Amino acid sequence: MIHLINVTKKFQRETVALDGVSLHIEPGEFVSIVGQSGSGKTTIVRLLISELKPDSGRIIVGGWDITKIKRRHVPILRRQIGVVFQDFKLLPKKTVFENVAFALQVAGTPRSRIKNIVPQVLKIVDLEDKTDRYPQNLSGGEKQRVAIARALIHRPKVLLADEPTGNLDAINTKDIIDLLLKINEFGTTVVLVTHNKEIVNAIKRRVVTMEKGKIIQDQKVGKYFI
């Protein structure tokens, strides 16, 4: 599903964010990428959604070599990958329904289909009764569930979650992780970027540990050991 082949990325020529990283993620896997701040885990997410381009190496997502992707193709790539961020990245002047629908609207989905799909996805994240609320009227956990609903709306093969629980309390954190596991059970490949030790140890899935831009450990059923 995801192939990073000897990928290197430097910032300002000196700072090495990724140093010859190779990573293969199979379809349907749940992979946690862990490491301290600055270890390069978020850089992987940014490379996978083409927010950054690698200095060397190759990146393949779902059989599509995006290493030298053209600017005009980036929106198409992003519609095929679901992404969830630590700061939710919701549109503040749009309601819950509109935030989720926006991901479909940008792809030119007809209104009738949007009216049909959005409530279904909001039901999965348990927000069907808050469709008309604005993000400012939601709790952190609810905001993140809206972000997950938006990420799922295209039924992506891959869901990237970059520190999705970073701004949440313990209860909301558990809810979000349970939701990600549920999504994975439906067959979506989930890549969870985190430095939350408890979560990683609790879910007992594959763990890729990074340090100073390199993968230092890749365990099938791993633990957070740093």
Next chain:
Amino acid sequence: MFLLTFGRSILFAFQSFWRNIWLSLATVFIICLALLSINFLIIINAISDSAIVAVQNRVDISVYFKPAVREAKVEEVKNQWEGLPQVKNIIYKSPEENLNDFKARHQNDASIQETLKELEGNPLGATLVIQAKNLQSYPEILKAVDNPAYADLIEEKSYDDHQLIINRLNAITGSVKKGALIISLIFAIISILIVFNTVRIAIFTHQNEISIMKLVGANNWLIRAPFIWESIIAGVIACVVILAVIYPLLSIIQPYLAKFLQGVDFNLVSYFNHNIIWIFGGQLIGIIVINFFSSMLAIGKYLKV
């Protein structure tokens, strides 16, 4: 697909305009101020133009013929001068009209009235009053009138004094027009900069939203279009507001202006009514073009996500 995206971009624009109503109102207000200053400039230009035209219309050349010259000969000269390309019109005043005017002018002067009574017949000849198409044409007309062929027919010419006035007027109107052009250009540049920066600030406040839209997979045009529409909506509303505000303002100014420009036939409301399409159509198109390019430039910066 295109129509769907086009329709959605307009819908998003109206939605955003309404949901960011204070920012939208601030934008409209600043565009209104810029348009108001442009309209004041239009008013000042219109007043100065009509004042110049009024002064120009008062300038003419009077050629007084000898009493012995017959009307047919004066008519012949009139026809010749009317053929000059610089001449706008020539008014013929008969000796009788001139005498009546003279009497009326000096009706309180007993000695002149007495002298006129003693005279046998009319001592005054006919007069031709010549008006040029513009001030610059008078020297050419003066040359034609000075032709020696007419020397025996003409008693007196009033244009010697006019030469100085004409030259001064030419210089003054030229300066006024140049000044108005420079002020107009400065005002236009200031207005463009104000509107440009207003649109930029409005878009700056949306920079996070723009990056989110990019991350969700929106293409550049779907992000740009609502902002462009939104700025156009602000421009159109500002034009409508100005249209609603300017007419009452003109009605308030008009009586004061009429007092100030006594004798000049100029009405601001009529002027705006007569030129409404040019004045407001021009401003509407101008503001749409400025807002379009301002939005395009301002958003471009935030689309590199």
